[in-house]
Amino acid sequence: MTANELQFDPTRTALVNVHWQRDIVTAEGAFAPFFAEAVQRHGVIDSTRSLVQAAREAGVPVIWARAAFRPGYPELIMNTGLSHAIKDLNALVEGSRGAQIIEELTPLDTEPVVSHPGTSAFPDTPLDAILRRLGVETVLFTGVATNITVEGTARDAVNLGYHAVIVSDACAAATDAGHDATLETFSLLGQTATVEEIRAALQGVAAQPVGSAS
Template sequence: MELDPAKTAVLVVHMMRDIVTREGAFGQIFAEGVERQQVVPQVGRLLSTARAGGATPVYLRVVFKPGYPDLVANCPLLGMAAQMGALEDGKPGAEIVPELTPQDGEPVIDHQRLTGFFGTQLDVLLRARGITTVVACGVATNIAVEGTAREAVNLGYRTVIASDACSTASDQAHQATLETFQLLGEVASVEEISAALQAPSPQ
């Protein structure tokens, strides 16, 4: 695998307290997989390599205004957010987990649908920075990670899912998503991606 860090962004998908921690509103669904797959440290490792190599970290949050005037509850997961008082901007549950706090200047894209490109400035931001490759990681593999990755493919980006820096409610669903996405983009481990980001640029 070869990657040009200057043209690569790491999309950190929904690494929020309400989604990935046991005490979070969606913790009963996703936290066990996050812990078993060690997603937080794996995403942290990928971010460290990205920053050192000159790639661009971009964080995605699914977050709603207080009172949820911007929530369209047309699917069960989104409906659950309002029912549980989750993912509300300004509350602790909507924050990125402290282990992965964005550094100064790193963009955080907020959205209200299932994926990161829909209804946001993510595509504009990436193109303005000369990004042509995106690496997706986070939660959940078969929902927002896959959905955002598919959107990236449709928009013309070279798209990679970091296989061991994401998880979902079941290992079976996780693996099925990775197998499907191999037909659409690329699937690689954190080790493989990190090695590519650290490799000297070809002369």
């Protein structure tokens, strides 16, 4: 996709940033063996920071999604390997340093932060209500992991009637193959775009509506 294929109205667009938490994306985090190397190698924190700043300057609402659990994990459904890993690693406990969003991407006081227990930020959270109250039609997604909660949230957004765009260089996964597979298949449901393509669209350079096939 090139920049002139992407266009959206900033007043009807939101940026949702998924799981930019210490336990997930830093070298000190509980999930460091899975994600930290790819996050660093691809520079996705800096890319996301650039996009967040551009969204704020354009008046695009910025929303944050985080995984957080009470001690003992009473809300965690133990039906997946990921769920067992979270509990075994004692990760993402509410109030812990590991559950915090990293300093580089600190939310503003005015930016909503939703917490969720599953692999999508929509179920059992106010995310959909927030987006609808803001009149949002297009949702841009960044985060980790591309092929787990970023994809899960983006797919739910599509099912709820939003135009969904995964920002390809503001996401990372445990493997590049997993990241690339999500980007390839998601083009059938929504769109993928780079940070620079999104920035150009925010500046009014684009010429084609979001929602068209790429």
